[in-house]
Amino acid sequence: MLDDLGFLIGTTLMYAAPLIFTALGGVISEKSGVVNIGLEGMMTMGAFTGAAVGYFTGNPWIAFIAAGLAAGVFGLLHAIASVTFHADQVVSGIAINFLGPGVALFISRLFFNGSTMTKSLDFEAKMPRPLNGVFESNSFLDLIFNHYATVYLAFILVFIMWFILYKTKLGLRIRAVGEHPAAADTLGVSVVKIRYLAVVLSGVFAGFGGAAMSIAVVSNFRPTLISGQGFIALAAVIFGKWKPQGAMWACLLFGAAQGLTVYLGGSNIINISSQILAMLPYALTLVILTGFVGRATAPAASGQPYEKGER
């Protein structure tokens, strides 16, 4: 029973990590006032780049960074559209969701003999497990604490993001730009620069999230790997009330839903349909949004392009 619990917590953490990275991307973008619906496309690009670079270099860290950079390029595209050209941010995000998987699968076919699935990574090319062997194999503690490095990184990044957003000048500026860009501008904060930074970073984080899936949870990329996780991350941002720590808790809850699916899939103890469980995160988010569980308010300027001199 204890082992079952350990397994459940372990899988929860494993599945939550990619979501946490991506959700943090969503948080920073939304905090600066740019809606990022393109997280899904960016995450897909990151997942592919991670798996492909990992396969060819054999180094998980180069793969991880490359994934962030590749998705960051899409973040930059979104920033150019939504900040410089005042595009409708939702439309631009939708374009990213076409482009991300499009580019990823296109390149995959070129490098992997026309296949949209990358070749499986060698053991050395996968994310390392820093605490492997510290605990007795498959013991309760081992199941909980022995994870791929991306899992620890995700939680460290939550703390860093919280610190930056709420304890530093930069964070204050990001939030100011998202709440009242005109006021921030008056005080000499460059709305454009801050938003560019935030949106590009959101792409980078989403890329990390994708890689955390493709080089840690599994060991290759396939077209259905991400299907919907970018949107779950987006849900987590809202569920977590646009706060890094909130998004983290939401991701853990959604990860638990996935972990439970895996757990119940392997046993026949309780017969809850995995489909119903998979529905849970989305249904919960809708309930949260209706305000029954405390009001969630988006950054005031979220979704609005900032035009100098416009009231």
Add this chain to the structure above:
Amino acid sequence: MENKKKKNKYSVKQRLLSSNLTFTIVSVIIGLIIGAIVLLIAGFNPITAYSIIINGIFSRTKYISYMIIYATPLIITGLSVTFAFRTGLFNIGAEGQYIVGALVATIVGYFLELPIGLHAIVVFLAAIIAAAVWGGIAGFLKAKFGVHEVIATIMLNWIALYFSNYMVMKPFLRRPESDSSYEILDTASITILEDWKYTDAGREWLSQHPYIKDFLATPANLGFVIAILLAVLVWYILNKTTLGYELRAVGYNKHAAEYGGIKVKKSIITSMMIAGGLAGSAGALQVMGVTKGISVLPGMEGYGFDGIAVALIGGTTAFGNIFAGLLFGGLKYGGPKIQPPLGAPSEVVNIVIGTIVFFIAVPKFMRMIFNINTRKRGEKNAR
């Protein structure tokens, strides 16, 4: 006199350049160019690739028939997005509404026994009602709780997907030993001359008319005709009825609309219900005409998301959707054909579509390249 003429010419050019249609056409061209560049970088001849696609769409009536089949659901989900868009709402939820429509169409098409023709109509209406309710949920959440419809519909999409998967695997609907549902009864089918095609008389007649034979070698169905009728209906409701006027008024300025005595909350719900019903009808037509049932979906099929692209490319006008849908349907059908002969990835189609949508999203960029002085009305007199 001559001066006046010159001035007119200028204004025509100006009007042409600043019109949405021009932006759209330029976006499409840019999309195709970017697609060509991507192919070129990857080492393929873009002209060969594009000519394969064009041949693969137009060189046989069978291909044209397939293009229409591919385009039909996209036109209708595009109409759904368009309707919502014109009333100030962004319906990302066409995907889920489509799924609900397809699910209900399958259930009603399989379990209900009705005479031919009537059955199809009942299936169609049932699917529309169910999807309208599904779309209406998002409208209700927005009207009652202020939940942004973009977020609500994204959530509803996934709930619909998993719900549909759950239902397909239920014993009453699941075809044994498969991941699919039972097929709908023939009485609910809208495939053109489905049985007749295979009778002796049918074969005989078709062998004398090779083009028609080729055209009917596909699951050609009435869906496209209905899609056009729906486009007319959407245009009519939006532009010629009080309801459409009210809904659009809410979209333009809901405070002004409220002041004018329009019930804003009711309008939002109505609008989402109509958008949902439209997307659901796309799912129903697909089931009745092409797939005859539904399967477990590992992920989103993309009809709704493609519909957003179609609506945007079509300039969010009812009739623009038909052309955009055919363009998208053609690319989707013809695109994969470059794979066997060239080895070129068919995903270039997604890159082209994504680029088109991206450039449609940035009209400001377009204005910059054309360097249009966007004159405001009455500027001349104000000086």
